[in-house]
Amino acid sequence: MTSLGSFQIPEVLVVSTVTCNVNNNDTLLSSYSKPHSTDKNDASPNEMIIGADRSESSANNLMDWIVPSTSVNQRMRRIEEILDSIPYFFSSMLDDNNLQRRLLVELGDCFLVSSPKLKREINPESNWYLVILEQNEILKVKVSYRDKTLKIWNGKSATLRQYIQMRSLKTIERPWKIIPEQLTKKMSTIPQHAFPIDDSIFPLGTLSRKTFNFDNKRWIPVIEMNITDCSTDDLKCLIAEAEKRRRFGTIRIWRLWGICEYGPRNVSLVLEDIVYGSVAGFVRTSLRPQEQQCKFAVQIVDGLRSLEKYGFIHCRLSIDVCLLTYNYNVKIAIYGLTAGELYPTYVDLDDVDQCRWLPPECLPSSGDTPAPYNASGMIYSLGVILWSMFHGGALPFEDEPAANIRNRQYRIQNPLYIEPELVPSEIRNVILSCCSEDISLRGRLKSIKIYLRNYFAPLI
CATH class of the missing domain: 1.10.510.10 (Transferase(Phosphotransferase) domain 1)
Structure with missing residues (x-):
């Protein structure tokens, strides 16, 4: 038998700006958070010159992994620090376009996402999209890292912050600490799992499908895992460990949206929704x-x-x-x-x-x-x-x-x-x-x- 270690395939791919039709009819009754406007005079996170005193704490929020001090890895670390400081960066958490449509409700709503890592969509010159709701369409504007900051890919010298300000866009922030009122019962429009997930596979807690309300207009389906049989100290450790995994994972990993604390002994993990259920049940x-x-x-x-x-x-x-x-x-x-x-x-x-x-x-x-x-x-x-x-x-x-x-x-x-x-x-x-x-x-x-x-x- 031969090993599989000798295969090599080039992966040079290109993507173009994407638009799609959108229809926003879903609303809720109460408000818990509001879109963040960059019209304020506070400094833009993506334009900060991150000093040495911040680099260690920023890196610890990722995976506690140590990056060697080479020019390439220093650049990567700086990019991670910038992204970690942008409250409206969703990474690839919105890989399902239906989720993007649910969050983009008013004209000018926007957020930053990672470029899809699919062969037909990768753009080697642009690693992120600023996703914007325009009249009857969703516009995806390419964003790249140049001159130690994030800039609009074909916008000459315009930084991401400047572009958002010039167009009076409203950034939608990604929550992490979720309050109990933001989790409500599953919307009737969200179908049940066709291939149910075996709850016994997840002994940490009880699974249930919920609606995660960003505010009174924006919501997405999620799965709540209510943690059972844990002491207060154990829950504190779990919450601290979850914080380290805030941005951990890819589109192939079932990721965390955040933590919901109902009380000192009642805590839930809020995870991405799973549309169909179990692969085992499917096959x-x-x-x-x-x-x-x-x-x-x-x-x-x-x-x-x-x-x-x-x-x-x-x-x-x-x-x-x-x-x-x-x-x-x-x-x-x-x-x-x-x-x-x-x-x-x-x-x-x-x-x-x-x-x-x-x-x-x-x-x-x-x-x-x-x-x-x-x-x-x-x-x-x-x-x-x-x-x-x-x-x-x-x-x-x-x-x-x-x-x-x-x-x-x-x-x-x-x-x-x-x-x-x-x-x-x-x-x-x-x-x-x-x-x-x-x-x-x-x-x-x-x-x-x-x-x-x-x-x-x-x-x-």
Whole structure:
């Protein structure tokens, strides 16, 4: 068997300004926050010269990761500091265009978003869009980083702040600390999950679909996870940890909108809405087209690759953490998967259902300590997820007794059987590579992502 590490594909792509029709008819009864106007005389966050005394605290708000002192990484750090200080920057949280339409209500409403990371839409010269509601259309204006600030891409020397002021635009801020009155019951226009999410997968709290009201005119659907069985001290730790993940994730990760504190012992995580529900439920209900499942495979690998880049080890990987949202896109859940923790930090060898997805080296063996679950373990779990998805959501080793599922030697000697008619050869290659006993043959998520994109680029 050969590894997948030698594939290389160039990714040079272009995007143009986008407009779309919009109809805003939805309103609510009460107001909790108001659009922020830049007509005030306060300094623009994106024009600040961030000094050394602020750089450390700004970076800590991201991921506690340390950037080497090279000119390129200093530039990246400065950009992150600028973006972190802009209250109307939503990153890619509004990747579903329907959410953008719900927030843009009045003419001149605007916010800043990241440029979509899709091949057909990436513009190498512009990493962000200023999204503006104009008469009967939504305008997306390209924004780039030049001269140590954010500027309109084709606007000569106009900074982002100057452009907003000249056009008297009203910026819509992204909330984080959400008050209880802003969370109301799910709108009747939002359909129920077609493929319900298994609540037992999220022991941290109770899931419910809600409406998140930015103010009396702007709302979006969300999922609330009301945390259960946590002490006051544990909740404080959870809130502090969530604050660090405020901007963590990509469009392939199920992300946090914010925190809602009902009281000292009653706290909820507010997460992105999931439109359809569970990938496992989706593939179990009927035989799905291979092309669609190949698209899911690329998206799952993309999400795990984004975690790998941050050194994030997902200790509860299974098909059950893959969720199906707008336009049948996949997001990976990382929050709420263990009681008392924001995200899992250990593997539980006493849980046979978790052991199904673990590599053999992480399982018990007489006289030998199990290896720690790490990046290579995640790659093995990815292979098992792909096997499950292309076999109708089957559980790995479903009919085996718990002793065999937990047994390292049994698992090595009895690999999962791949049905040739169900699994395309390219996916089969990935499964075999990921699930190899030889860790060196599993490759890296980066190479697996490139390999799959090489074959399935038209599906992305």
